[in-house]
Amino acid sequence: MKEKINKNKIAIVLIQLLKDAKKDAFREVIKELMPYDIAEQYNELPVKHRPLFLEYLDVPQLTSLLRHLTRDEQLQVLRILKPVRSVELLELMKNDDLAFLLSGLKDSQIEKLITQMKHEESVIVRRILAYPEKSAGRKMSDRYVWIDKKYTIEQAIEKLKHFSELAEYLNYLYVIDEHKKLVGVVSYRDLLLADSKTTVDEIMTKNIVSVDVYTKQQEVAKLIARHDFVSIPVVIEDNTLVGIITVDDVLDIIMREADEDIEMLLASGKAIDFKTKPLVAAYRRLPWLILLLFIGLVSGSIIAKFEATLEAVVALAFFMPMIAGMTGNTGTQSLAVVVRGLVTEDLNTKQAIKLIFRELIVGIIIGITCAIIISVIAYVWQGSLVLGLVVGSSLLITLIIGTIAGTVIPLILHKFKVDPAVASGPLITTINDILSLLIYFGIATMFISRLM
Amino acid sequence: MKEKINKNKIAIVLIQLLKDAKKDAFREVIKELMPYDIAEQYNELPVKHRPLFLEYLDVPQLTSLLRHLTRDEQLQVLRILKPVRSVELLELMKNDDLAFLLSGLKDSQIEKLITQMKHEESVIVRRILAYPEKSAGRKMSDRYVWIDKKYTIEQAIEKLKHFSELAEYLNYLYVIDEHKKLVGVVSYRDLLLADSKTTVDEIMTKNIVSVDVYTKQQEVAKLIARHDFVSIPVVIEDNTLVGIITVDDVLDIIMREADEDIEMLLASGKAIDFKTKPLVAAYRRLPWLILLLFIGLVSGSIIAKFEATLEAVVALAFFMPMIAGMTGNTGTQSLAVVVRGLVTEDLNTKQAIKLIFRELIVGIIIGITCAIIISVIAYVWQGSLVLGLVVGSSLLITLIIGTIAGTVIPLILHKFKVDPAVASGPLITTINDILSLLIYFGIATMFISRLM
Numbered sequence: 001m002k003e004k005i006n007k008n009k010i011a012i013v014l015i016q017l018l019k020d021a022k023k024d025a026f027r028e029v030i031k032e033l034m035p036y037d038i039a040e041q042y043n044e045l046p047v048k049h050r051p052l053f054l055e056y057l058d059v060p061q062l063t064s065l066l067r068h069l070t071r072d073e074q075l076q077v078l079r080i081l082k083p084v085r086s087v088e089l090l091e092l093m094k095n096d097d098l099a100f101l102l103s104g105l106k107d108s109q110i111e112k113l114i115t116q117m118k119h120e121e122s123v124i125v126r127r128i129l130a131y132p133e134k135s136a137g138r139k140m141s142d143r144y145v146w147i148d149k150k151y152t153i154e155q156a157i158e159k160l161k162h163f164s165e166l167a168e169y170l171n172y173l174y175v176i177d178e179h180k181k182l183v184g185v186v187s188y189r190d191l192l193l194a195d196s197k198t199t200v201d202e203i204m205t206k207n208i209v210s211v212d213v214y215t216k217q218q219e220v221a222k223l224i225a226r227h228d229f230v231s232i233p234v235v236i237e238d239n240t241l242v243g244i245i246t247v248d249d250v251l252d253i254i255m256r257e258a259d260e261d262i263e264m265l266l267a268s269g270k271a272i273d274f275k276t277k278p279l280v281a282a283y284r285r286l287p288w289l290i291l292l293l294f295i296g297l298v299s300g301s302i303i304a305k306f307e308a309t310l311e312a313v314v315a316l317a318f319f320m321p322m323i324a325g326m327t328g329n330t331g332t333q334s335l336a337v338v339v340r341g342l343v344t345e346d347l348n349t350k351q352a353i354k355l356i357f358r359e360l361i362v363g364i365i366i367g368i369t370c371a372i373i374i375s376v377i378a379y380v381w382q383g384s385l386v387l388g389l390v391v392g393s394s395l396l397i398t399l400i401i402g403t404i405a406g407t408v409i410p411l412i413l414h415k416f417k418v419d420p421a422v423a424s425g426p427l428i429t430t431i432n433d434i435l436s437l438l439i440y441f442g443i444a445t446m447f448i449s450r451l452m
Numbered sequence: 453m454k455e456k457i458n459k460n461k462i463a464i465v466l467i468q469l470l471k472d473a474k475k476d477a478f479r480e481v482i483k484e485l486m487p488y489d490i491a492e493q494y495n496e497l498p499v500k501h502r503p504l505f506l507e508y509l510d511v512p513q514l515t516s517l518l519r520h521l522t523r524d525e526q527l528q529v530l531r532i533l534k535p536v537r538s539v540e541l542l543e544l545m546k547n548d549d550l551a552f553l554l555s556g557l558k559d560s561q562i563e564k565l566i567t568q569m570k571h572e573e574s575v576i577v578r579r580i581l582a583y584p585e586k587s588a589g590r591k592m593s594d595r596y597v598w599i600d601k602k603y604t605i606e607q608a609i610e611k612l613k614h615f616s617e618l619a620e621y622l623n624y625l626y627v628i629d630e631h632k633k634l635v636g637v638v639s640y641r642d643l644l645l646a647d648s649k650t651t652v653d654e655i656m657t658k659n660i661v662s663v664d665v666y667t668k669q670q671e672v673a674k675l676i677a678r679h680d681f682v683s684i685p686v687v688i689e690d691n692t693l694v695g696i697i698t699v700d701d702v703l704d705i706i707m708r709e710a711d712e713d714i715e716m717l718l719a720s721g722k723a724i725d726f727k728t729k730p731l732v733a734a735y736r737r738l739p740w741l742i743l744l745l746f747i748g749l750v751s752g753s754i755i756a757k758f759e760a761t762l763e764a765v766v767a768l769a770f771f772m773p774m775i776a777g778m779t780g781n782t783g784t785q786s787l788a789v790v791v792r793g794l795v796t797e798d799l800n801t802k803q804a805i806k807l808i809f810r811e812l813i814v815g816i817i818i819g820i821t822c823a824i825i826i827s828v829i830a831y832v833w834q835g836s837l838v839l840g841l842v843v844g845s846s847l848l849i850t851l852i853i854g855t856i857a858g859t860v861i862p863l864i865l866h867k868f869k870v871d872p873a874v875a876s877g878p879l880i881t882t883i884n885d886i887l888s889l890l891i892y893f894g895i896a897t898m899f900i901s902r903l904m
Contacts, residue, residue, distance in 0.1 A: 228700035247699050289778060303770050307766055358729075
């Protein structure tokens with residue numbers, strides 16, 4: 001509450017200072033804010049004040065502002081800024097952030113921006129953009145400090161002082177040998193505690209965990225979370241150090257992956273947030289909904305095939321939503337367990353078979369329980385024992401099949417390196433809908449003479 | 453692949469060493485492994501070898517082993533260990549980990565363990581257990597080092613050397629004044645770069661972000677992610693420092709929250725992973741499924757109310773799964789946007805109204821699009837223009853209502869401090885199922901004479 005009032009107050013002060021063009025006073029206020037809060041103030045600002053707001057910030061402040069904006073907002077900032085300052089800004093950005101920003105642009109626009117940059121910067125950016133999306137190479141930063149293993153602690157601290165700007169958010173120095181291969185790490189704490197005359201290779205940690213540039217970002221996140229690291233070095237094949245990935249990037253990766261899992265599990269459409277425009281949000285949601293529309297029609301056409309059965313016993317329709325809904329739900333329950341389980345654990349074939357077997361037992365237990373309940377209810381409600389048994393046995397079979405389908409399909413996708421979360425709503429629901437209606441009306445048709 | 457072979461090889465070596473009771477050689481191998489890998493080896497080990505495995509580890513190794521086990525596995529370790537070692541182990545655990553472990557036990561068991569511990573340890577543990585679940589107080593650690601703001605850099609480093617074990621995973625020293633109030637932080641990097649004769653309050657960062665012991669863990673995670681912190685200090689009311697929360701804990705919080713969101717959004721049952729026993733998994737999933745069973749029956753009873761309409765025009769049944777499915781899905785799409793959006797952003801009333809208005813427009817756009825498609829299909833398929841219009845207009849209305857329901861309900865829950873993810877499958881689906889069937893059959897009944 002207190003924080004909110006403060007934010008509004010600050011906003012009012014900032015707007016007044018912009019109106020009066022009081023640059024120095026404006027900069028005094030900004031200096032007291034965290035980068036995230038500056039970004040928030042910028043986003044809340046009336047559009048007409050934004051150009052001056054950006055003009056009053058220095059380039060390092062602009063850099064940290066960009067870090068907290070969405071890609072669309074970043075591009076807007078670049079459009080407002082004068083070209084010279086844009087390039088300056090791009091050069092100062094962490095190169096993984098820069099690659100993220102550029103990957104949203106057309107190739108011709110990327111070229112235009114890159115050619116304006118300093119040669120060594122542009123080489124780095126091109127190299128990062130050459131790595132596949134969602135690989136460690138795309139997310140790594142070159143803002144780290146390396147030292148030679150023969151350095152004394154004193155020399156190491158000396159080098160750190162030289163590159164202190166680079167090392168702002170870090171906690172380690174990376175140690176390389178004469179062939180530039182990564183051979184160890186030294187934490188700042190190690191440096192503080194060590195005698196200044198010892199050499200780095202005496203105190204460094206040699207048992208280092210590193211990742212390859214082509215490692216998936218999700219795997220990197222898994223490693224950092226497991227080992228409670230603050231950062232992890234990225235190497236190419238021959239163990240040459242080329243970058244690092246820090247835990248704050250991993251937080252972003254984990255949140256993004258969770259959002260994507262939910263998007264895919266619920267078929268909710270990619271990348272819609274509170275600021276997405278209505279037309280864009282509708283456009284992103286429609287493909288799924290139209291797909292589901294046709295899936296619904298497939299179910300409908302199965303019912304149409306059994307029109308004679310349904311006409312004879314209309315009461316069969318009463319249990320349709322329940323059977324289809326339950327089968328779909330047990331499938332997504334299993335799917336959720338598999339998808340989220342794979343986020344933190346790896347499965348070998350033996351463990352996968354064990355999991356499928358467990359889900360089979362789970363399916364049988366919930367199938368029997370629910371079948372008994374619904375048989376009794378259907379008998380009491382509709383007064384027909386045969387109807388009760390038809391509904392109950394259908395539910396038993398469909399629940400077992402639905403549970404197994406929800407487990408096996410994502411495991412197969414995972415085996416073939418497809419993200420199992422795509423086996424979402426649409427796929428599992430279609431299969432389970434169609435199977436459940438076929439089984440239900442199939443059994444009902446078999447017993448049609450006794451049902452009438 | 454390489455890593456997997458290595459793991460299996462190491463497992464074989466370890467089992468052989470345990471069989472031969474070669475303690476020293478065993479410890480040599482263990483020394484080369486990361487704590488997570490030791491935990492993995494322990495879990496893969498045949499049960500009969502586990503007691504000796506644990507006996508060969510020293511207490512610090514046991515402590516880090518426990519960090520990577522589930523609560524059930526932790527309790528199993530405590531049962532295997534001799535009582536004296538258990539208590540030693542509990543005393544050495546980070547106290548937030550300890551509180552997590554104990555919160556799974558019965559009160560009498562907690563008492564028994566706590567009374568065996570040293571007095572000062574037991575006081576701390578009791579205090580942590582007194583904070584509400586999911587509060588910052590429950591997750592904070594006392595493994596930090598504080599310094600007085602009047603210290604010179606030299607004195608600060610001296611103190612760090614004394615408490616170097618405590619400070620193993622940290623990157624900051626916390627600065628307090630003469631009343632023990634938190635007044636600043638100093639990073640290890642600041643210490644390395646500063647002149648050893650300056651005092652701490654000259655170089656410390658004064659603009660610190662801290663959280664209260666009662667702050668929700670999810671809020672703490674939000675702050676750390678926003679500001680890219682590695683740790684955040686926890687204070688009580690009068691700004692007295694009582695603990696810290698580190699980014700590795702935040703990774704756990706974020707993953708747990710994402711899992712819980714998915715569990716609730718998909719009604720998939722709490723806390724089921726790959727190792728959950730079949731009976732337990734079935735028991736956790738059944739409540740949701742039985743609830744859905746009754747919800748399905750409510751839908752069924754609505755259909756039963758319109759039995760005459762359905763008997764007159766059986767073709768109406770063909771479009772039932774599609775309409776109910778689509779309405780449910782557009783609702784969960786909106787729900788997903790709201791639930792995940794609230795993870796990273798806060799909404800005030802103005803923004804909430806703006807969001808509802810956007811979703812209304814989205815609902816109208818997707819409603820009109822889908823209604824046109826289905827009207828044409830229904831007309832072509834069933835050869836009845838009236839049926840096409842009935843199905844189309846029903847879908848238009850239900851999609852708009854479904855979209856709004858999926859937005860408004862979680863926002864209301866959030867307003868009343870209920871986690872909006874509980875407005876999951878069951879609630880939104882029930883409401884949308886019932887509404888969609890009522891609207892569909894209501895419209896159909898109105899036009900029944902023209903449909904026949």
